[in-house]
Amino acid sequence: MNNPMLVLGAILVLAVGTFSLRIAGPLLRSRFEVPVRIQQMMSAAAIVLLAxxxxxxxxxxxxxxxxxxxxxxxxxxxxxxxxxVPFVLVVVAAAATAAGLRLLGIP
Structure with a gap:
């Protein structure tokens, strides 16, 4: 059986760590100047990751x-x-296309 205090302590440590990482960005943003080239590369990296x-x-x-x-x-x-096209129509059309093809027996 798990020790409840150990579990609670682990949850607390993870919560503090998560909050610290989330607040570090806004707090440290004014202290560092990120070059425009790096900002462009980060935007491109986000697009590549999403793709x-x-x-x-x-x-x-x-x-x-x-x-x-x-x-x-x-x-x-x-x-x-x-x-x-409006987002709702995009989602409905994409789902209808996949569902229609599956209805026709196409996997």
Whole structure:
């Protein structure tokens, strides 16, 4: 059985650490000047990371290929989002595309 005091202490330490990391950014921002080039690289890195997450979620299902329906739905959603269609319609169209293909028997 776990020691309740040990668990409570671990939760407290993690809470303090999390709060410290979150507050460090705003507190230290005025002390450091980040070069424009680094800011641009960080923006590009965020975009690349998001694209990698989307690709992984769209193309894989666990350790296997996700089939055709899911990537087709993501593609439809991406095209509509690029065309500046309202977000709700993007989500509905992407889901409808994947669901329609699955209804037709396409995995």
């Amino acid at each position: 990698a997450l989307v690709a992984t979620a769209a193309l894989t299902d666990g350790h296997t290929h996700a089939g055709i329906a899911r990537p087709a739905g993501v593609l439809v959603g991406a095209v509509l989002a690029w065309s500046r």
